[in-house]
Amino acid sequence: MLDHEANRVPAGSPHKAISQMWSLNEDKTLKAKLSKPAAEREAMILDSLNRINIKNLTIPTGSGGASSPTINKPTLLLEALASVTWERIKYSVEYHVSQGEETITDINLLEIAMSGVKEIDLWKCPKRDESRTGIDWEWLIGSPKRGWLRYAVQAKKLDPVSMRYGELGHRVGPKGKSERQIDILKRHAQRREAIPLYCLYNHVLEPDYKPYWHCSLDVDVPQLGCSVAPLRVVEEALVKKGRASKRTFRHIHSNPYTLPWRCLVRCGHVLKLYTRGDEFDDDGFGKVRVHRSLPRDISNLFQRDDISEARYDLQAEFIPKRIMVINIGDEEPREVRSEDNIEDDRLPEIRKF
Numbered sequence: 547m548l549d550h551e552a553n554r555v556p557a558g559s560p561h562k563a564i565s566q567m568w569s570l571n572e573d574k575t576l577k578a579k580l581s582k583p584a585a586e587r588e589a590m591i592l593d594s595l596n597r598i599n600i601k602n603l604t605i606p607t608g609s610g611g612a613s614s615p616t617i618n619k620p621t622l623l624l625e626a627l628a629s630v631t632w633e634r635i636k637y638s639v640e641y642h643v644s645q646g647e648e649t650i651t652d653i654n655l656l657e658i659a660m661s662g663v664k665e666i667d668l669w670k671c672p673k674r675d676e677s678r679t680g681i682d683w684e685w686l687i688g689s690p691k692r693g694w695l696r697y698a699v700q701a702k703k704l705d706p707v708s709m710r711y712g713e714l715g716h717r718v719g720p721k722g723k724s725e726r727q728i729d730i731l732k733r734h735a736q737r738r739e740a741i742p743l744y745c746l747y748n749h750v751l752e753p754d755y756k757p758y759w760h761c762s763l764d765v766d767v768p769q770l771g772c773s774v775a776p777l778r779v780v781e782e783a784l785v786k787k788g789r790a791s792k793r794t795f796r797h798i799h800s801n802p803y804t805l806p807w808r809c810l811v812r813c814g815h816v817l818k819l820y821t822r823g824d825e826f827d828d829d830g831f832g833k834v835r836v837h838r839s840l841p842r843d844i845s846n847l848f849q850r851d852d853i854s855e856a857r858y859d860l861q862a863e864f865i866p867k868r869i870m871v872i873n874i875g876d877e878e879p880r881e882v883r884s885e886d887n888i889e890d891d892r893l894p895e896i897r898k899f
């Protein structure tokens with residue numbers, strides 16, 4: 547499906563994999579095996595994985611309505627993906643099958659493509675342009691009536707053992723001329739009039755999640771599986787102060803502007819950005835431009851008859867590896883609660899429970 551030559555990822559195929567995940571935690575035999583010595587245990591785990599078939603797959607429940615097998619809204623899709631990512635990272639530790647952010651991003655991309663959600667269009671960089679890629683994603687979220695927010699996105703996975711994002715200070719390019727990835731992201735975002743964001747994949751065990759929950763909806767812990775932090779939050783975390791690292795889940799998620807990724811399509815404090823004018827400075831996102839129509843470089847990609855020929859702006863210094871356009875419609879989503887419609891321009895304070 548992710549054929550590089552046919553680089554528009556088709557949506558709409560009947561599939562419900564998004565709602566499925568391993569129910570290994572229900573496998574008591576497997577749990578018993580986990581108490582065996584490490585070498586023996588690894589062999590047994592692989593054996594057990596081989597035996598798992600489609601009948602062992604279950605639909606997760608309790609993630610904001612994602613229990614419905616028919617997922618037809620971007621909101622439900624992003625919520626389900628966050629829950630599944632949360633579980634995936636948890637199991638990657640339990641079963642010693644580590645997965646990097648690139649793998650998780652591509653799994654999520656495939657799940658989105660297979661979900662059949664019509665409101666989402668995807669594009670993957672064709673093979674011939676891959677050497678010019680420098681950004682993980684671009685997201686265009688909005689609607690023809692609301693306008694569009696453009697996001698330049700770098701994905702990072704939490705190391706679930708150290709609880710740190712080890713690669714936040716990553717440098718790219720040849721020796722002597724290397725550059726911080728965060729600076730490339732910032733530059734690309736400025737040129738494309740996009741909001742620079744980090745998409746963080748997480749699983750953490752905390753005694754209390756409230757200090758890390760800044761969405762105005764009720765705490766739903768697995769939604770922290772996919773969170774987004776504005777670039778300036780990560781930039782601050784990269785500045786060393788004393789000996790304690792700030793590149794941690796706790797530090798970055800203590801910032802009130804770090805939110806579950808579904809907030810971008812669902813929550814009042816993000817949706818009201820579309821009504822604040824064409825260009826303004828936001829406390830969280832920084833300089834925001836609301837594109838009144840889908841930017842031409844993006845619409846050109848999707849309007850071609852032969853999408854396999856569609857190439858990102860050839861003048862661009864860097865190309866995103868993937869592009870996702872989400873049409874959230876013109877109506878306020880039904881799920882948005884009244885307390886979500888915040889009059890104040892600032893993001894809400896941590897909600898008291």
Ligand SMILES: [Zn+2]
Pocket residue numbers: 760761762763805806808809812813
């Ligand atoms: Zn929210």
